[in-house]
Amino acid sequence: MMILKFNNKSIVLIVLFCFSLLGFSQNNTEESNIVKAVDKHTESAIELIKTAVNMNSGTMNFEGVRAVGSLFQKELDKLGFKTVLTNGEAYGRAGHLIATRKGKKGPKFLLIGHLDTVFELESPLQEYTMLNDSIMKGPGVADMKGGDVIIILVMQALKDAGVLDDMSIEIVMTGDEEKSGNPIGLSKKDLIDAAKRADIALGFENGDNNPKTIVASRRGSADWELKVTGEPAHSSQIFTKDIGAGAIYESSRILNEFYVQLAKEKDLTFNPGYIIGGTTLKPGSDGTGGHAFGKSNVVSQEASVRGDLRAVSLSQLIQAKATMKKIVSENYSKTSAELIFGEGAYPPLTLTEGNLKLLEYFNSVSQDLGFGSVTAVNPRNAGAADISFTSEYVDMAIDGLGLTGGGGDHTINETGNLNTVATQAKITAVLMYRLVNSKL
Structure with a gap:
């Protein structure tokens, strides 16, 4: 039996006995109704996916x-739900869809999604095209x-089963997940405000x-x-007291030391995406490259490197x-x-005890419904996403x-397995039902 207490946004978890993670039977009537409702609506859900995919929504x-x-x-x-489409003009994007229901x-x-794609x-x-009967x-x-x-x-499914009215739910589907608006603090304000009101966040990436x-x-x-x-000087003067090593050598030193001192740090990566150097530089205005002028017999005066840094926790990032x-x-x-760090950073979704508990619950539901066990993704295989906020x-x-x-995400070969629509919906819906109806 599992006891959950929700008090001032804190969840106290006390395991009393080794008895079904949340103490619910597989034969629970409401859970059976939820599963049946998912099956009832799956075909129309797939049609909705087809309609949405055919609507271009590049960021x-x-x-x-x-x-x-x-x-x-x-x-x-x-x-x-009470819904609103917000105006994103203040941060240079389309805006977000926000939907709310207050439960008992x-x-x-x-619940977090996003409306935009990388496909402009x-x-x-x-x-869309169907590659077979299930792969879109x-x-x-x-x-x-x-x-x-x-x-x-x-x-x-929750509504059909008669349990949706019990639940307090806020849904935020952002309009700029793939290319965040600027300033990012304003772009993500609605999402952060919703997080401050929530106890549990579920992301549907x-x-x-x-x-x-x-x-x-x-x-x-x-x-x-x-x-x-x-x-800058004639190349014959490099390494002298008055001229020194030049900008390109200094860039090389820095990048090599990044590698030497940090490359073995678990789950940390720091990738230099491009480098330009020479006598004069003309960086591109969009931060994706540029041009350099230089000669082989001139010591380099300028160099520029752009890259990204990915960390699994805030402490690791700092x-x-x-x-x-x-x-x-x-x-x-x-x-x-x-060294200048950009302001448009995505924070890490830090691995916490609460996250691991929620994963345990999800895994328990998946097994109870006959879908097998579920484990945590290696964070090296999970990029930044809105849930991190x-x-x-x-x-x-x-x-x-x-x-x-x-696979093929963000490329012209992106595919989705429609067989997973009902599976993911059933597990999530039953998980939410169990969390709401746990004994207090």
Whole structure:
């Protein structure tokens, strides 16, 4: 038997006996009704996925993002949610879909999806095709219109089973997960505010495309830029007291020390995406490259490197930044360097005891329903996602509850396995029911 207490956003978990993780029978009538309701609505859910996938909603196609938001808004309106499509003009994006219901008991849930995809209007992939009877290829089918529809299917099943009214639920489907608005603090404010009101966060991204895994921890992502300067001179004077090593050598030293001092840190990565160096630089305005002028017989005066840093916890991120800054400060002769971390960072979803407990519950439900065991995704296989913004505020969070696919995310080969729609919806709906109806 498991006792859950929800008091001022804290969850006290006391295990009394080794008896079915939450003390519920597989033959529970409400759970059976939930499962039957998922089956009843699965076909229409798949049709909704097809409709949504064929609507272009690349992040910068604001009209398309809002159209997909309106599509899902209508479905949630039917289920009794209070919905709103927000205006994202202040942070340069389309806005978000927010839906709320106030229940009578249990924890407050936050369900997270996103409306946008990486496939803009110029993408060659604009509509779905069926590769066989269950594998759909299409823009955003797995990341993450399939997950959005699973959220709706879960809500339909809970309503049909007569248990939705008990639940306090807030759904946030952001319009800029793939390319965050600026400033990011304003872009993610609605999501963070919802997290502050919630006890449990459930994310419906597609994880690592393995239905046997769930995300209990995600690495955060921060951009960085390294700017290096040196003394220009004829190459014959390099390494002299007055000229020193030049900007390119100093860049090489810094990058090599990053590798030497940090490469063995578990789950930490720091990738230099591009480097340019020479006598003069013309960096691109969008931060994706640029041009350099230089000659083989001239000591380099400037160098620029851009990359990203991914860490599995806030403490790891802070320590890595400190190490990198120290390395940058120990310059070769006659050189200087500056390391700048971008403001648009995604925080880590830190692995917590609460997250692990929630994963245990999900695993128990999956086994009770006959779908087998579920384990945690290796955080190296889980990129940054919106659920990470809840990490400081909720007691429990897991992600990867969405439609799983065959890979190819963010490419013209993105696929989703429609057989996982009903499976993911059943496990999630029963999980929510059990959490709400646990003995207090």
